[in-house]
Amino acid sequence: MDLNTVTEVVRRPSDRPGADWRAGDAWLAGGTWLFSVEQPDLRRLVDLTALGWDPLVPGEAGLGIGATCTIRDLYARALPDEWSAGGIVATSCEAFLSSFKVWNSATVGGNICMSLPAGPMITLTVALEAQYELWAPDGSARTVDALAFVTGNNENVLAPGEILRRIDIPAHALKKRTAHRRFSLTRLGRSTVFLIGTQTPGTNDLLLTLTAGTTRPVRIAFDSMPDARTLQQSIDVIPSDVWFDDPNGTPDHRRHLTRHFAEEIRHELMAGGPV
Structure with missing residues (x-):
């Protein structure tokens, strides 16, 4: 246009x-x-x-992603084998379900800053416990947890003139086991819900990230794997105004899907592989 x-x-x-x-x-x-x-x-x-920001900078501390990194470059980058969560990077890119022309232009930072419920780069970076580096007009910089960045539908913590410069995903999160579930009304449609569960190797913990069905990302953490009832209760206490309502799903529909898929993720991580 x-x-x-x-x-x-x-x-x-x-x-x-x-x-x-x-x-x-x-x-x-x-x-x-x-x-x-x-x-x-x-x-x-x-x-x-x-400005020529480096798109992807892997290192011992984790993966740095320049905000102008394209979805194409993120999807194509081979990650170290020890980063077992690397597969969820490709899965999140595929959640765009857009043409190659969009992949070639759309950026990781742009998707995050749009702050839409179905933004898959938000899902990815919150699930992998990322930190965002923000540049202010006065030359200062601040770091914000990915979970705290998006505050609502198309709303975030950016001040006027502030820039998302870089996304840093820590190595410990990239070494976790992952399981995910995503639902859309049509095969090539926008996500109605998108959930990612992660688990630290050698432990029985669970970090569950809920997006698309909520106006902002929701993260639920357990030191040890919860039983089905406890997991469902942790979803039921999410405030009603946090559930998103649009033509892709009502709040009740999204809550129902989230409860169902969260239980599947719990079973998958308990079993050590896909359900």
């Missing part, structure tokens, strides 16, 4: 572009959402891809 209110595109911003932020600006990365709808308040686009 043509953005006919935009009068300027900054192709080569400074290394810390937030210092030049002004009302009417928008950060441009993949632009897959930005160019899909009218943006009447925009006057200037600032192209972050020109």
